[in-house]
Amino acid sequence: MPTAAQLFAAYFQVGISGFGGANAWARYVVVEKRGWLTDAEYAARLGLGQVLPGPNAMNCAIIIGHEFAGVPGAIAAVTGMFAGPLSLLCGLAALYDRYGELQPVRGALAGVAAGAAGMMLGTALKLARRSKPTWPMWAVLAAALGASLCGVSIGWILLVLGPIGILTARMERP
Amino acid sequence: MKDLMALMAGLAPLSLMAVGGGSTVLADMHRLIVEQHGWMDDAAFARRYALAQAAPGPNILVVGLFGWHVAGPIGVLGATLAMCGPAFLLALGFAATRRRFEGAHWLRLIERGLVPMAIGLAAASALHLGGAAVAAWGPRPLWGAAIMAATTAVVFFTKRSPLWMLAGGAVLGVLLIG
Known part of the structure; x- marks a missing residue:
């Protein structure tokens, strides 16, 4: 059973690498990397997270965090997931209006977006196969x-x- | 500060309406930010949304970019809190309830029953995002599609970290589009 600190660390990784949305990365870290849940168990929690209002990835983190370490676990998972991207976003917001239209930046963003879409699709296919x-x-x-x-x-x-x-x-x- | 208050007051109710994820209330955000208050124009709104899609983290963090535009760094925090706070509390209450009834037959049925819909929706958003991503490659759509297909295969067939595929996509994007 992961502790609140381990949940924070895991979801920090999810947040900071979660290009194109965090759900695919959450599955990768929680199922593939740390082995805390199976694919079928993760899929069940994803379903609940989708039915609840608000960002799916956050709802999922709350459910999983609470399951392993109670309210502190839920808070640790969510703050972990948001901490990295939020600070990065502050920097990006300042830079983006100035450099966002530059060709190389647009090219890199298009490349990452294509990869992120593929990652989401691969995740969905894997969940489908594993949940039988x-x-x-x-x-x-x-x-x-x-x-x-x-x-x-x-x-x-x-x-x-x-x-x-x-x-x-x-x-x-x- | 008055603007930030107005932004937070506008976002908080959207938090509980965003069933299925933050992007479902995108139109309402647009109404609030562009039409109602005129904090930015259409193009600036769309650019920020695209950036949040591409940047790491949950896509809902786009509200942080709106917050920055309206009130600077404190706006990032305020807008994120307003958009995520109410949903956070609701999900926390649900998570606690769920653990109280752990193992109950009806709860297992609900969880199992929602799985196929959840996966179908996840696949659909992947294809939605994929369509937009491939279009961003302009005259070279096949390259975008190839990167997408390769990443799909790596995630499906291996346990390898997909970060390398994303980095490779970024490099190809700079070389071919930039």
């Missing part, structure tokens, strides 16, 4: 993916597919 969905669960997954790509608002997706997913889980494990 049955075919009705694959259907829910595909429906969420398709609806979101077609621009259906997230509120509707959660409202409709969330309960369907839960019903499916209920029918599979009586």
Whole structure:
């Protein structure tokens, strides 16, 4: 069981390397690097984090932090995740208006963004494989993916597919 | 200071409306910052959003950039607190409740049932971001797509840190676009 200090350190790493969003990095650090949770366990907490309002990555960090080390663990995970990027952001904000339009900066940002998108996709694929969905669960997954790509608002997706997913889980494990 | 108060008061309610992540209230942020208060124009708003996407950390940190613009360093802290505070408290309450009912049958069902939707949504945001990222490569979209595909493969097939792929993408971006 990780302590609050270990949670802070782990989520500091998540925050500081979390290009393109922190969820993919959170899985990498918590599952792959530290082995605190399995992919299936991480996916369950990600689902809860998505249903709660607010940033998914933060909700997920709160749930995982609280699970291992109570309220101090939750606070440690969230402050760890925000500390690095926030201080970096202050520096970036000052520089960006002056240099943001320079070609090399734009090129680097485009390169990182392409890599970050790939990382998110790889993470989703890995979670899908490891959580071993049955075919009705694959259907829910595909429906969420398709609806979101077609621009259906997230509120509707959660409202409709969330309960369907839960019903499916209920029918599979009586 | 008055501006920061107005920004925080505008962001705090969005915190609890942002179901599915911070980007779902992007339109509301735009209304607050560009249309209602005129703190910056459209292009400046979009640039900051793109930067927060590319910078490390949760994407919601874009509100920190808005805060900086409105009130400097203290604005970063104030805006982040306003946007994340209410959701933080709610999630903390939920986490505590969840542990009280740990192992309960219905809770396990809910957790298992939400997994496929969560993964589907994660894949969708990857493709959304991927589309924008590839478009940013202008006349060389195949390069952007190749970097994306390579990183996907590394994450899917190996346990290697993806940081090297991101760094490689940045270098290629500087060489080919810059």
